[in-house]
Amino acid sequence: MYTKPFPSSLGILRMGAATSRLPPCSFPRAPDRIAGGEKGHTLSCSGRGSAGSNGSDKELYPFSTDRERVMSVKKILAGIVIVGLVAAGVFLYNPLRAKMYLGKMKDFDPNTPQSFDRVRNAGVRGFIAMKGSAVPYLIEALKDSDPHVRAGAAVALGNIPPRPEAEKALIEALKNCKGDEIRAYSWALSRYGSKCAPDVAKLLDDPSPAVRAAALRVLGGFHLKKYAPRIAPFLKDESLDVAVAAARALEFTPWPPAVPDLIALARKLAAKGMKKELDHVCATLRASVDPSVKEHVFAVLGDGSVKPLLDACRSWAGKLPPPELVPYLCKAVVSSNKVERESAFVILKGLNAADIETVALAALSSSDPASRIKALEMLYDVGSEKCIKAVMAAAEDEDKEVASAALKTLGKVVARNKIGWAPVLSTSQKDNPREEYILFAIGKLKDPALRFAATECLEALTARNGGTDYEDWNNWWYDFKNTEKYIRELSATLKRLDDINLGESKTKENFEKAKKLVDEAEKLVEKLEEIAARNPKISRWVEKQRKKLNIFKYSIEKYRPLDIMN
Numbered sequence: 087m088y089t090k091p092f093p094s095s096l097g098i099l100r101m102g103a104a105t106s107r108l109p110p111c112s113f114p115r116a117p118d119r120i121a122g123g124e125k126g127h128t129l130s131c132s133g134r135g136s137a138g139s140n141g142s143d144k145e146l147y148p149f150s151t152d153r154e155r156v157m158s159v160k161k162i163l164a165g166i167v168i169v170g171l172v173a174a175g176v177f178l179y180n181p182l183r184a185k186m187y188l189g190k191m192k193d194f195d196p197n198t199p200q201s202f203d204r205v206r207n208a209g210v211r212g213f214i215a216m217k218g219s220a221v222p223y224l225i226e227a228l229k230d231s232d233p234h235v236r237a238g239a240a241v242a243l244g245n246i247p248p249r250p251e252a253e254k255a256l257i258e259a260l261k262n263c264k265g266d267e268i269r270a271y272s273w274a275l276s277r278y279g280s281k282c283a284p285d286v287a288k289l290l291d292d293p294s295p296a297v298r299a300a301a302l303r304v305l306g307g308f309h310l311k312k313y314a315p316r317i318a319p320f321l322k323d324e325s326l327d328v329a330v331a332a333a334r335a336l337e338f339t340p341w342p343p344a345v346p347d348l349i350a351l352a353r354k355l356a357a358k359g360m361k362k363e364l365d366h367v368c369a370t371l372r373a374s375v376d377p378s379v380k381e382h383v384f385a386v387l388g389d390g391s392v393k394p395l396l397d398a399c400r401s402w403a404g405k406l407p408p409p410e411l412v413p414y415l416c417k418a419v420v421s422s423n424k425v426e427r428e429s430a431f432v433i434l435k436g437l438n439a440a441d442i443e444t445v446a447l448a449a450l451s452s453s454d455p456a457s458r459i460k461a462l463e464m465l466y467d468v469g470s471e472k473c474i475k476a477v478m479a480a481a482e483d484e485d486k487e488v489a490s491a492a493l494k495t496l497g498k499v500v501a502r503n504k505i506g507w508a509p510v511l512s513t514s515q516k517d518n519p520r521e522e523y524i525l526f527a528i529g530k531l532k533d534p535a536l537r538f539a540a541t542e543c544l545e546a547l548t549a550r551n552g553g554t555d556y557e558d559w560n561n562w563w564y565d566f567k568n569t570e571k572y573i574r575e576l577s578a579t580l581k582r583l584d585d586i587n588l589g590e591s592k593t594k595e596n597f598e599k600a601k602k603l604v605d606e607a608e609k610l611v612e613k614l615e616e617i618a619a620r621n622p623k624i625s626r627w628v629e630k631q632r633k634k635l636n637i638f639k640y641s642i643e644k645y646r647p648l649d650i651m652n
Contacts, residue, residue: 187210188227202274214242237271240259241270244274244275253275257289269303272306280308286301286304287301287313290305305317314339318336318347321350326360330355333366333367337373342378348371352364353391353395356394356395380406388426390423400432412437415430416444419434420451420452427454439468447461455488462488462495573624576631579606579607586603611628614631
């Protein structure tokens with residue numbers, strides 16, 4: 087059936103113009119509107135009513151001019167356009183916003199340090215503001231070819247109230263995620279809670295290493311201890327990416343039985359130079375504290391090939407109970423393996439005084455001088471009689487650095503009053519083997535550093551005991567503490583006298599300077615002669631200095647100015 091098309095606005099105007107040119111014509115009278123009321127009227131084609139119409143023809147045909155007809159049509163068309171635009175805006179507003187936000191999400195980088203619940207990217211924030219209406223667009227964005235867009239979509243979904251369809255889309259998107267965008271997926275799924283963990287665990291059986299690694303990272307983000315036995319076997323996976331992902335997943339859910347596999351993985355990564363991945367594995371090792379696997383820690387402490395691994399196990403072994411640790415440390419400090427010795431001393435610092443003394447005394451029998459010195463340093467705060475006897479024995483060490491360390495340790499222990507001398511020592515010097523030993527040791531010391539350390543020790547001893555019965559000791563302490571100082575001062579004084587040269591510059595000023603220096607040198611020589619009477623080793627040197635001083639005295643008498651002589 088043919089239907090005549092609706093006339094256009096131009097056609098309507100033409101029809102109105104043609105109608106206005108028609109000759110007047112009359113129509114039959116209309117029936118009365120109300121019985122017995124107003125009568126009908128006739129209409130003319132010209133738009134003017136008949137005589138009996140009384141002007142009511144405008145109510146039936148309101149347009150009195152062509153201009154009014156045109157304006158009315160324009161208003162109707164404008165209303166139609168506005169309604170259409172509003173309807174189009176309602177249906178197109180969200181898609182246009184989504185397209186704009188997707189373009190801005192291309193700048194989103196999941197690797198930058200940021201909090202995903204306070205993300206700054208304008209595109210992600212825009213989708214978060216759309217709330218539930220953004221979910222369909224974000225699900226489509228998870229399939230985008232740009233990894234930045236995919237990561238931004240995952241973060242946006244994590245900030246929107248959870249939706250079942252969004253959860254399924256995120257789990258499905260794990261199969262295609264690449265690189266570090268997994269961080270965004272893991273965070274987003276963690277907002278959905280552990281209820282989605284079973285679905286993520288199903289992806290562990292996927293043949294693709296990338297999918298298994300992604301699933302492990304997400305599963306570890308839930309921090310569920312019950313999944314640790316499920317994660318641990320993947321430490322042996324052929325793909326190192328999967329193995330590292332398993333190690334990272336266990337960082338917050340430590341699983342001690344996995345320690346041997348973690349150590350093996352760390353060594354593989356170290357051999358391949360994968361430092362970043364090695365740090366992740368070592369972080370998991372630091373959290374895996376359990377005495378039941380201490381033998382693995384002890385094995386690693388002697389292996390210096392993987393330094394981060396060694397550092398991790400040091401902090402781990404330091405948390406083991408001393409009864410398990412001290413016997414090992416006693417063996418480690420005398421080991422021929424340098425790394426193992428150093429590791430043992432690092433752990434030793436965290437133990438109590440009694441355990442430190444046990445291990446340090448064992449270390450004094452080490453063949454390595456450095457280990458013996460470290461052991462002596464560890465004994466600074468230990469004051470038992472057994473410890474002091476061992477330190478005194480170490481002062482006779484063939485290595486002068488070890489002997490110096492022993493004397494310094496003994497002096498510091500005494501100075502800090504860590505030793506109860508009253509029950510141990512008698513008031514008689516002959517009955518005090520410690521003091522006699524130190525006195526004897528000082529007499530054998532040739533190195534200035536050793537003598538200085540010994541005299542410090544003697545000074546502490548004499549101060550602690552009041553110095554009443556230690557006259558000989560005081561003499562020795564005086565000699566060794568002051569001899570070098572007097573020698574330096576006398577040498578400098580004689581040099582200044584030689585520089586004045588009274589034979590060439592016979593002035594009153596030089597004479598006064600020389601006289602003053604001779605008096606100072608005389609006092610120093612007298613003190614050294616007093617010391618030389620007890621120590622023959624310096625007597626010959628003191629005699630030479632006395633002869634030089636006598637020459638300067640003769641020069642002063644010979645070249646004395648006449649005005650001074652008179």
